[in-house]
Amino acid sequence: MSHLLKLEKVMLNYHTKTGETLALKDISICIDKEEFVAIVGPSGCGKTTILSLISGILKPSSGKILLNDEPVNTKSGKIGYMFQHDQLFPWRTIWQNVKLGLEIQHDKSDSSKEYMYNLLEKYGLIDFKNKYPHELSGGMRQRVALIRTLVLQPNILLLDEPFSALDYQTRQTVVDDVSSIIRAEKKTSVLVTHDIGEAVSMADRVIVLTKRPATVKAEFVIPFSKEGTPSKKKINPQFNLFKDKVWKELNEDEKTA
Amino acid sequence: MKKQPDYSQEHKKWLQQKSRKKWLVGVCQISILIFFIAFWEIAGQLGWINTFITSTPSKVLASIASLYESGELFYHMGITLYETVLGFIIATVLGTLIAIVLWWSDTLRRILDPYIVVLNSLPKIALGPLIIIWVGAGIQSIVTICVLILIIVTIISMLNTFRECDEEKILLMRSMGANKFQILWKLILPASIPGFVSVLKINVGMSWVGSIIGEYLVSSAGLGYLIVYGSQVFKLDLVMASTILLCVLASLMYLVVALIEKLITKHR
Structure with a gap:
């Protein structure tokens, strides 16, 4: 194989x-x-x-x-990258942050936007789409960061200690979260x-x-x-x-x- | 009247103390000014100080009034303001563009680094006589001096801001397939807006230094010209009046920049 x-x-x-x-x-x-x-x-x-x-x-x-x-x-652009810090851009809304990859690849198709919308909806972030990153909790921001990479439908996800910056309380929840989204x-x-x-x-x-x-x-x-x-x-x-x-x-x- | 929510007694007291302190600070600020002007006037009237050298507030006002009547007031203010704003805009825009070029090409940045360091430490005013010969006496040389004073600092601070951008964010964009222009446009420039605002704030003060020094060297109009002229013919009322007008203009320009800051840093 x-x-x-x-x-x-x-x-x-x-x-x-x-x-x-x-x-x-x-x-x-x-x-x-x-x-x-x-x-x-x-x-x-x-x-x-x-x-x-x-x-x-x-x-x-x-x-x-x-x-x-x-x-x-x-x-x-078939590689998705997640870092220790969410690296969301503070001057962009959640929606604009998630759209970053599509903008870079000049993908203006409706199907991609729909896919993006569905991902945000599925993972409980659609109500926050017009909020700015500083208005979200650390765990939610890491979830946004994951969805931002998923939007490009990468073949492979690279996770570089994405949980080490989170405090102990939220860490396990985010680990479960990210793990279930990836699965x-x-x-x-x-x-x-x-x-x-x-x-x-x-x-x-x-x-x-x-x-x-x-x-x-x-x-x-x-x-x-x-x-x-x-x-x-x-x-x-x-x-x-x-x-x-x-x-x-x-x-x-x-x-x- | 806005309806007061039900705060605890302790919180009400705290709020009261807060507002009292704010009021006290405001009263003191205004009192100092009034006291200073009053003392200046009285000391002049009673002959405690030599009004030939120090002038008095009433004489300064009269001097401003006579400038206004002869129609010179707005002419001189306008010229200095024009030179300052022009120098400020040219230096900020050009300096930022050069910083972008130096960010783009690391090799160029390394090549030019010693030249920028030398130019930065050189007192730009030393170039004054040369500039007057090269670009001609008049507004153009004043603007040039103003630009020279500002531009090096602008380049250095903007370049530092660009280079301080988080490496991981750049890595993220590259992993999404971004080219250098996209990294600049979507990441470096928006991320540098706070740095840009502080450059604006530094430049707004420095640009007045540039234009006034320029006017001292070569001019036939403007507030700097009035100051030099006034001191040469010992019309100290005129010198004081011009200085105060300068204060007003500089504060106004600073307020405009503060307003710009508010507009562009909403979400940070």
Whole structure:
């Protein structure tokens, strides 16, 4: 079976004035359609770099990154990006924020506008369409940010620690929210996080990276990934088992550091 | 009368204190002005100060009145205002455009960086004599001096504002397939409006410095001209009157900019 996204022996050097650093040594990852993959690793191991590579903003020093068997590039706009902060534009209303991608791609079609309207309606944001971001709660803003990327109907969603800026209270709700939207819209996603619980409770598969220069250290398929929301999965008896497994892999690496 | 909602006794007291304080501040502000003018007038009348050097409020008023009667008042005010507003607009627009070009091309920015630093530290007024020779004595050289004083600061602050834009927002736009022009138009420029407003506020003050200094160097009309002329023939009433008119104009222009600020920063 051909995979949706393929990273083949990806290597990346960072160049600075003082020298070059090998950030990624040898990364090979395959991701299937509608799969939710979480990447965890020691801090500074280059998790975010992998997302930049997938989005086409960075080019690998060697190796290949294929989306639908074609090399990735930023022009396609088929990649959705979510960041730690919602990055909504404060001078635009919710509607205008969500429309940003369509404006960039000069898509003025009624069908796209309708799709956008339906998404906002489905996820309870339509009443806020004329509000400005500062009038919404942090959790709602992150939901708007997700819908903003969904409007472009991306092949793949890149989530760069999108929950780490939220306070503990809202965090679990937003995790459930985002997770259910992604599952409902059948989106392929790559989540980068340092929170093992978040990774195990959200993903179908967790990939553990080594410290820099990063390679894939271990991979865990989460057998209960389809059984409900992340907060429900957290009380699954197997949850702690997998959390421990991932933690051990990560910790082993820290010790040798 | 607006109906007062049912506040607690404590809240009413707090509101009362607030409004009393506001009233007190206002009264003090006006009192200082009245006291100053009254003292100035009385001290002059009673001979405590030499009115030949200090003039008095009544003489200043008379001087303004005579300027008005001879029809010169609005002529001189108009000329200075014209020079200032023209210098302000040219410097702000041109400076912002140059900042956009320098944002666009990082290489160009690096190449020009030392020149901008040198031009920024140079006292622009030193170029006055050169400018008069190059562009000719008259309003054009005053406007040029005004523009020179403002433009470098405008370029530097606008460029800094552009470059302070959140990297992740740029990344977001690029991931959506935005080109550089779209990033500029939909992100950098709207995000820089607060920075632009503070540049406007700095420039509105500096533009008066530019036009008055320009008039000191070369002019045959305007408030700066009246000040220089008045001091040369020892008509200190005229000097004082022109200075006060200048205060009024500068405050009015600042109010206009404050109004613009209110209009364009509604949703921030």
